[in-house]
Amino acid sequence: MFKPAALEAMKKKRANFEQIVEFCRSPRAFLKHLDAAGVDRAVLINYVAPEVIGFTPEVNQFVANYVKEDTKRLIPCGSIHPRHTRNVLADVEQVLRLGIRMIKIHPPHQLLFPNDYLHGVKELEIIYRAAEANGIPVMFHTGTSIFPGARNKFGDPIHVDDVAVDFPKLKILLAHGGRPLWMETAFFLVRRHPNVYLDISGIPPKSLLKYFPRLEEIAEKTLFGTDWPGPGVPDIKQNLEQFRALPLAEAAREQILSKTALTIWPA
């Protein structure tokens, strides 16, 4: 589905692009790869972003089929794009029927603000209400994106503050902690709102404590992720090893590597 410029950005830093193509085709091959990396479970991030990346609503069916190989280890994340749905209620029902276990909103690629429901985009409110009612978390991409056509003004996590206030029972994950521009905002939101969590994917582990010097204070609501195979994330196993090497208390490390995720998606 990739648009040519997006595909080029994906391939640029990837020596092993063919391997990724193979993993997209074969969940069994990907599970073996996870075994080798020492990873039990993976959340597979998919979202609809026709303008910037090329992803269409077919991603939902794709990931639902893909995880059938092992529904305990593979957790499907999908999405509905407010501007690319003709019937938002029907699309929400379809996503629920497919067993999608997280909704991703990608503001810089979907070209919208998380709180645009306050400015006429009623579809967003319907998506959040449905997720809240069904106990499905919503992950927001926060921080910049280097894909051609991405608009970074949408990446400031402050716009998620309204969502956290208006949907207090909705579990909200801030992907990438606003890196590299808005870490203080992300840290504030996690501390301010009981329903907001921090996902550390896409942050080079070596920079994590520079970005979040008080990470241990929010370990209870922080979860590990890699953002692989996104550009700039070379390898899952290497990422994990570098995270393990950080000077964190053992309890905080365990919390971030598994316990927080287990509270969101019990095994």
Ligand SMILES: [Zn+2]
């Ligand atoms: Zn992202």
